Amino acid sequence: MVHVRPAVQAVPAYKPGRNPADLAREIGVEKAIKLASNEVAFPPLPAVLEAVARVMAETNRYPDNGALLVTEALAEHYGVDPAQVVAGCGGVSLCQQLAQSFNDPGTSMAFAWRSFEMYPLQAQVVGARSIQVPLVPGRPGGSPDTHDLEALAAAIDDTTRLVWVCNPNNPTGTAVRRAELVRFLDAVPEDTLVVLDEAYREFVTDPDVPDGLELMRGRPNVAVLRTFSKAYAMAGLRVGYVIAEDPAVAQALRKTHVPFSVSVPAQAAAVAALGSGEEVRRRCAAVVAERDRLTAALRDRGLEVSDSQANFVWLPLGEQTAAVAAALEARAVITRPFAGEGIRVTVGSPEEDDIFLATLDDVRSLVAPA
Ligand SMILES: Cc1ncc(COP(=O)(O)O)c(C=O)c1O
Numbered sequence: 001m002v003h004v005r006p007a008v009q010a011v012p013a014y015k016p017g018r019n020p021a022d023l024a025r026e027i028g029v030e031k032a033i034k035l036a037s038n039e040v041a042f043p044p045l046p047a048v049l050e051a052v053a054r055v056m057a058e059t060n061r062y063p064d065n066g067a068l069l070v071t072e073a074l075a076e077h078y079g080v081d082p083a084q085v086v087a088g089c090g091g092v093s094l095c096q097q098l099a100q101s102f103n104d105p106g107t108s109m110a111f112a113w114r115s116f117e118m119y120p121l122q123a124q125v126v127g128a129r130s131i132q133v134p135l136v137p138g139r140p141g142g143s144p145d146t147h148d149l150e151a152l153a154a155a156i157d158d159t160t161r162l163v164w165v166c167n168p169n170n171p172t173g174t175a176v177r178r179a180e181l182v183r184f185l186d187a188v189p190e191d192t193l194v195v196l197d198e199a200y201r202e203f204v205t206d207p208d209v210p211d212g213l214e215l216m217r218g219r220p221n222v223a224v225l226r227t228f229s230k231a232y233a234m235a236g237l238r239v240g241y242v243i244a245e246d247p248a249v250a251q252a253l254r255k256t257h258v259p260f261s262v263s264v265p266a267q268a269a270a271v272a273a274l275g276s277g278e279e280v281r282r283r284c285a286a287v288v289a290e291r292d293r294l295t296a297a298l299r300d301r302g303l304e305v306s307d308s309q310a311n312f313v314w315l316p317l318g319e320q321t322a323a324v325a326a327a328l329e330a331r332a333v334i335t336r337p338f339a340g341e342g343i344r345v346t347v348g349s350p351e352e353d354d355i356f357l358a359t360l361d362d363v364r365s366l367v368a369p370a
Contacts, residue, residue, distance in 0.1 A: 007127055018334045032332035033352045038170070038200075038312050039235045041349040042283050044269075048234060051272035052265040063264045066254075070262070070270045074241055077274050078213055083247035086254055087270070089261035091199055091227040091240030095122050098225075098242075100256040102161040102193055103128035110155050111164035112147045114171065114341060116197060119164050128162075131155050138174050138306055143316035143342070145172035145306045149184040156192055163188060166197040167212065168204065171336065171344035173308030178210040185219055193249060195242070196224045200310035202231030202284050203291070209309055213243060220246035230311060231284050232273040238262070239270040287311050291347045297357050301364075316342040327363040328356075 020032040044052075067087040075082040088094040095118040103109055105127030111119045113132035123130040133155050138146035147169060156163060165184070168175040176184075181196075188194050196212035212224040223244035229235040239262055244250045262270075273280070295313055298305045305313055317324055318340065325337035333356050336344040345356065 007124055011121060011124055017336070018329060020332075020334060023329065023334060024332060027330065027332060029332045032334060033348060033355055034334045035312075035346040035348050035352065035356060036334045036336040036344075037235070038230060038310070038344075038346045040230060040233050040283065040287060040311060041347075041352060042233050044233050045273055045276045045279060047272040047276045048232075048237075048269045051268040052237075055264050055268040059264050061264070062260050063262060063267055065257075065260055067262045067267050067270075070239065070241075070267050073271045073274050074243070078243060080213075080243055081247065084244050084250050085241060086244075086250045086257070087239060087241045087262050087267075088253075088257065089240075089263075089266075090229060090238040091197070091225055092118055093238075093258065093261060094225055094240050094242050094253065095119065096125075097253045097256040098162060098193075098195060099123060099126045099128065101252040104161075106159065107161045108157065108159045109162045109164070110152060110160050112152060112166065112169065114338065115164065115166045116170045116199075129159070131157075131160065135169075135172065142304060142306065143318075145169075145314060145316065146174045147176050149176060149180050153184050153187040156188060158189075160189075160192050163192055163194045164197055165194065166199075167209070168200045168309040170199065170310065171312065171338060171342070172306060172314045173310045173312055174306050174314075175204060175206060175209040175309040177206075177208045178215075181210055181215060185215060185222060188221065190221055192221060194219075194222050196222065198224055199227045199240075200230060201226055202280065203287060203311045204309045205288055206307075206309055216243070216245045218245070220249075223249050228270050228273055231280055231287075232270075232276075233283070234266075234269055234273060237266045237269045239266045287347055290350060290353060293350070294345070294347055294353050294357075297353075301357075301361070312344050312346045314342055314344055318342070324360075324363055328359055331359045331362065333359045 020034045024032040070087045071085045099122035108129040109123040110131040120130045133152045135144040136148040216222040227240040322339045
């Protein structure tokens with residue numbers, strides 16, 4: 001028997017989400033809907049389709065390993081130096097690079113929990129300790145759904161190399177506000193890197209939720225992670241990026257980059273997507289309107305739903321979570337359950353959300369009689 005590293009053996013096996021076409025076939029319906037992965041319900045941007053088609057004839061060549069055009073386009077878009085920007089094969093790849101570049105075995109990574117599942121996985125793989133700081137209720141009497149930044153700051157010790165603040169938080173959708181985030185950043189030791197994970201930034205509507213890039217200015221231990229997967233409708237193309245105040249942080253990430261992992265079509269698509277700002281803003285406004293409608297409809301049903309600043313909503317169903325999600329899936333609606341805690345539901349199209357709401361009504365009377 002070969003020797004798999006114990007840290008890797010301990011990583012839970014990857015469990016893929018249900019594919020809607022397979023599920024529909026299995027349960028004998030025409031169509032299943034997937035509200036599980038926080039994609040937008042819109043098709044790829046027209047400029048992205050055009051750009052990808054244009055470069056396909058160049059895919060006999062390796063991509064530019066430094067993703068120069070994407071890096072420059074992002075630098076111009078955000079008014080930063082290209083040396084501060086690193087593109088990666090999706091935000092998840094950058095999560096891995098951050099762990100590899102900043103966490104030696106025996107060091108620690110701190111983050112709220114529950115938050116994005118990649119954080120503890122990446123810590124485990126590099127042999128770092130996860131410091132998980134429980135979420136707290138954002139509203140009196142509510143379920144735990146919000147970062148406790150004071151506790152997060154207090155949990156940092158001299159082994160902590162990396163701290164994540166997922167804002168808005170996946171999977172609960174809540175966001176931390178400017179004053180508390182500034183207080184937090186002021187409290188973090190200067191030699192500990194704070195990454196503001198803003199994968200859902202484009203869906204934020206609360207003016208008091210700060211733009212991480214503004215808070216980053218003048219703080220060399222702060223970086224911001226964003227992605228083209230969500231608002232830019234490019235989840236299948238895989239491009240994310242980190243912008244760091246200190247170019248040395250970006251340089252460290254380039255060193256753990258898997259060579260050529262941002263493909264030729266992905267690079268062309270990212271540049272084209274950045275030029276489609278108007279259309280992206282229109283689409284995000286539609287997602288936000290639908291998010292608010294979905295939230296109101298769920299509250300009308302007596303469910304506790306926090307204000308989401310992302311493109312998903314969180315149903316804290318506790319012990320009913322697994323049963324409700326399974327029953328929804330049996331009726332062709334795929335959501336993302338976290339057993340014992342809640343279900344994350346991606347904002348879909350109005351038609352998809354109506355199907356979800358009607359199916360939830362059926363299911364709740366079955367598994368959670370009022
Ligand atoms: C909080 C958060 N960060 C980062 C990512 C990375 O996304 P991607 O790898 O698609 O860029 C995701 C994706 O779900 C996310 O939810």
